[in-house]
Amino acid sequence: MSGEIMPISEAKISVLDWGFTRSDCTYDVASVRNGAFFRLEDYLERFQTSLAKVRIEVVQSKDEMRDIVHNIVARSGLQDSYVAMVxxxxxxxxxxxxxxxxxxxHFFAWCIPYVHVIRPEVAARGAHLYVPREVRRIPPDSVDSTAKNYHWGDLTRGLFEALDAGFDTAVLLDHQGNVTEGPGFNIFSLKGNIVRTPDTGVLEGITRRTVLELCTELNLETDVRPIALSEFMESDEIFTATTGGGIAPVTRVNDRVFSNDAPGQVTNRISETYLSWFDRPEFRQPVNYLQDR
Amino acid sequence: MSGEIMPISEAKISVLDWGFTRSDCTYDVASVRNGAFFRLEDYLERFQTSLAKVRIEVVQSKDEMRDIVHNIVARSGLQDSYVAMVxxxxxxxxxxxxxxxxxxxHFFAWCIPYVHVIRPEVAARGAHLYVPREVRRIPPDSVDSTAKNYHWGDLTRGLFEALDAGFDTAVLLDHQGNVTEGPGFNIFSLKGNIVRTPDTGVLEGITRRTVLELCTELNLETDVRPIALSEFMESDEIFTATTGGGIAPVTRVNDRVFSNDAPGQVTNRISETYLSWFDRPEFRQPVNYLQDR
Structure with missing residues (x-):
């Protein structure tokens, strides 16, 4: 393994780095729960795809990256961690x-205590989402949303609007009026027995993929296609999905209330199933923590 | 004046900074030529506008920023410098x-030797521009192009295509098929006596503004409005404008040759006038270099 390990407070990047000056970088975020990575191979694979799409070659191989993230988490001692590769x-x-x-x-990785993109107390009552009227998600023919990127100017603009209006976070429309994603999460809509999520203009989230896979086990149908705002607003239940916090129920969107202003029953079942998948051996890579800490 | 001064090799930014992790920042670039800032007040004013638009408040006032950039250039000793504020x-x-x-x-500033976005030897023969077929400039209702930003994923993608195809740089179309800008420069089209440049989806460059102002002195008409690619390709002359290098003639766009494959006469006149404006007292702020270097 190449590279050096240093505390996050000392980990620095030059102001001249194009990753900083032109957001010319790609990244990925895996998670460690209860001392083990979840689906790390899928995150590593997606990161390789992102690297190819933005044409950034680094000297570290996928195997070396796996070693590096295992190593930094082991040294950190964190049993629950948000692990970034950039x-x-x-x-x-x-x-x-x-x-x-x-x-x-260049490639670097860092880990911090586990992050909830939507805070647990907000997820417990159901998140309140705001759909901004004017700002639109950057279209895929400008920046490829499937190559995980830091082009968040639109999402940040939407987040400001949402917070100013008293909401928890935002979900952006695309230029065709379909819902896309929010700052750090994919969005799902349940109607009857069908779980829908947008197919374009979004990150192909690993948590999103996990939800689609586990729905089959729960005898729910899945449907991946554009979702117009008008259709979205007629959902029975809505929830978000992200590596940083898993499934979070949504109970309000703009002035509409969903599932009686409480987390939906199907959403709760999906969330419980999602958490149970962390114990599946095929998805679980235990961290080999140092004994001498 | 607040802050500390350090060599660029030691100037670092944390990997956790949102400026890095979400390109959540704004910036500006002024220049020093022959020992004096050019139109620094206009750059400082635009930077204040950008700060307000992206809602980043910093403790430094505009007056302090002026002191800071003067100070770092003075200490660097650079007579010709590219001066960034972030x-x-x-x-x-x-x-x-x-x-x-x-x-x-937070706010920081750095200066390096003057940068030519289009290299002088390329400008001398006339730049070869490539208009990518697929990638489109991020639209203003996603990211406001008038708040100077680092959302360059589309421009970088276009630049890769241009370089791969043997061109010097790229200029991107918007989603309506109009020309916008390239990586680091505005674009101008001359037809007859009229100098045109796009009005939307572009940075409101200070060099662009200078060109529009000096055209009046040269008895050229100016016209700021959308320019369709088809109209652009019928230009008599084409040139780029940027703080990093000034005016650069364009002699080829895709498979078309302009002004007999040599820098255009009007472009040259505009470029010479532009350079002469550096000596105008109202635009010139001499740097007070340290005597003890």
Missing amino acids: ASRGVPLIPGTRDPRQCGN | ASRGVPLIPGTRDPRQCGN
Whole structure:
């Protein structure tokens, strides 16, 4: 394994790094729960896909990245952790040139205590979502949403609007008026026996994939296609899905109340099933924590 | 003046900074030529506008920012410099929260030797521009192009396509098929006596503004409005404008050759006038270099 390990307070990146100055980077976030990574191979695989899509080559192989994230979590001692991998375009190898094909790219990883994108107390009562009127999600023909990226200007703008209006977070429409995603999560709509989630303009989340897979076990139908706002507002239940916190019920969207202003029954069943999947051996990679801590 | 000065090799930013992890920042770039800032007040004013638009408040006032950039250039000794100002959302003040209104924002500035976005030898023969077929500029209702930002995923994608196809750089279309801007520059089209540049989906460049102002002195008409690709391809002359390099003639766009494959006469006149404006006292702020270097 290459690279050095340092505390997060000392981990720094140059202000000249293109990852910073042009958000010219890609990243991924895996999680550790109860001392084990969940579906780490899927996260590593998606990260490789993102790297290829944005054409950032780094010297670390997928196997080395696996070793690195295991190593930093082991050293941190964190039993529940948010584990980020980032690859950045770095700086041009020849000063004064601006060729993105000729940069000193680099890879780094860091872990912190587990993060809930939607706070547990908010998930417990059901999140209140705001759909901004004006700001639209960056379209995929501008920035490919399936290559996990930091182009969050639209999401941040939406989040400001949502918070100012007294909501918990935002979900953005695309330019066709379909719901897409929010800052850090995918969105799901339940109607009857069918669980729907958008197919375009969104990150192909690993938690999203897990939900789609477990719905089959729960005898729910899945349907991945565009969802117009008008259809979304007629959902029986709505929930969000993200690595940082799992499933969170949504009880309000703008002025509409869903599932009697309480987490939906099907959502709760999906959330419980999701949590139970953390114990499945095929998804679980225990961290080999250092004994001498 | 607040803050500390350090060499660029030691100037670092935390990997947890939202400026890095979510490109949640805004910036501006002024230039020093022959020992003096050019139109610094306009750059400072635009930066204040960008800060308000993305709602990043920093403790430094505009007057302090002016002092800071003068100070770093003075200490660097650079007579010709690319001077960047960046304001970043920082990190949430309360760990675990994700409220962009409650972050430890910060401001920093750095200067390096003057940068030519389009290299002088390329500008001398005329740049070759590529208009990508698929990637489109991020629309203003997703990310406001007038708040100078680092959302360059689309521009970088276009630049890769351009370089792979043997061109010098790219200019992107918007979703309506109009030309917008390239990675780091505005674009101008001359037809007859009229100098045109797009009005939407672009940065309101200070060099762009300077060109529009000096055209009046040169008895050229100006016209700021959308320019369809088909109209653009019928230009008599084309040129780019940016703080990092000034005016650069364009002689080829895709398979079309302009102004006999040589820098256009009007473009050259505009470029010469632009350079002469650096000596205008109302635009010039000499740097007070340290004597003891």
